Amino acid sequence: MASENEVWKIENDLCRCCHNEGKFVNLVEPRIYLNQKEVYGEMLKDCFSIDIKPVPGVLCASTYTICDMCITQLRDAISFQKQILHCEKKFLDLYEKNAIKAKTEIIVKTEVDIEIEDDAKQNDSLMSFDEDDYSPEEDIEYELKIENEESDDDQPLVPKKRPKANPKPVPKPEPVSSKKPDSGGAKKKKEGSCFDGKYTIKVTGHEKKYECNDCQRAFPKRPNFTQY
Incomplete structure (x- = not known):
């Protein structure tokens, strides 16, 4: 306006x-x-x-x-x-005039059953690894195969070698002594003493002495004892 x-x-x-x-x-x-x-x-x-x-x-x-x-x-x-x-x-x-006809199409849908495994089972199968089945030759073969295949950037893709698990140490069995436990009389023998006539043979380590039963003097050799 x-x-x-x-x-x-x-x-x-x-x-x-x-x-x-x-x-x-x-x-x-x-x-x-x-x-x-x-x-x-x-x-x-x-x-x-x-x-x-x-x-x-x-x-x-x-x-x-x-x-x-x-x-x-x-x-x-x-x-x-x-x-x-x-x-x-x-x-x-x-x-x-009823001269218009519509084209009708029958669409049949086909349902396909797809079996899907349980996710937990798939994860368990993927994560399971047996150390006894592991072999270093498999890693070497796989590494050589990857080195022969080039990527888009012309650079080889080499996966890292899986570390082998250290085996657990097996404890060694303790040696079983074949000796029977000593009684009261065997205890003196363990100390290296035994009786033979007028002298006593005493063994300390690798040293052997002859001790007189009367004067308790000890000699390294039996002849020395008889001479004395």
């Missing part, structure tokens, strides 16, 4: 459809286009139900026109309208 103080000065013809100014065509003036008569005021009324009326006075002729750009759009609209009316009439005629 124009304001109260606005003044619109028109120097040429005014298009009533876009308000451009220039030398335009009157809305009620008949024109021939492609051997067909066109009256743009009637075309606007038939296509859009818009009735543009002229104003009285000196502005009548200069403000009751339409530009070439709007005429082109009006022709396209009329052509589109004729297309819609023609298609709709053909559709209804065929529909009333």
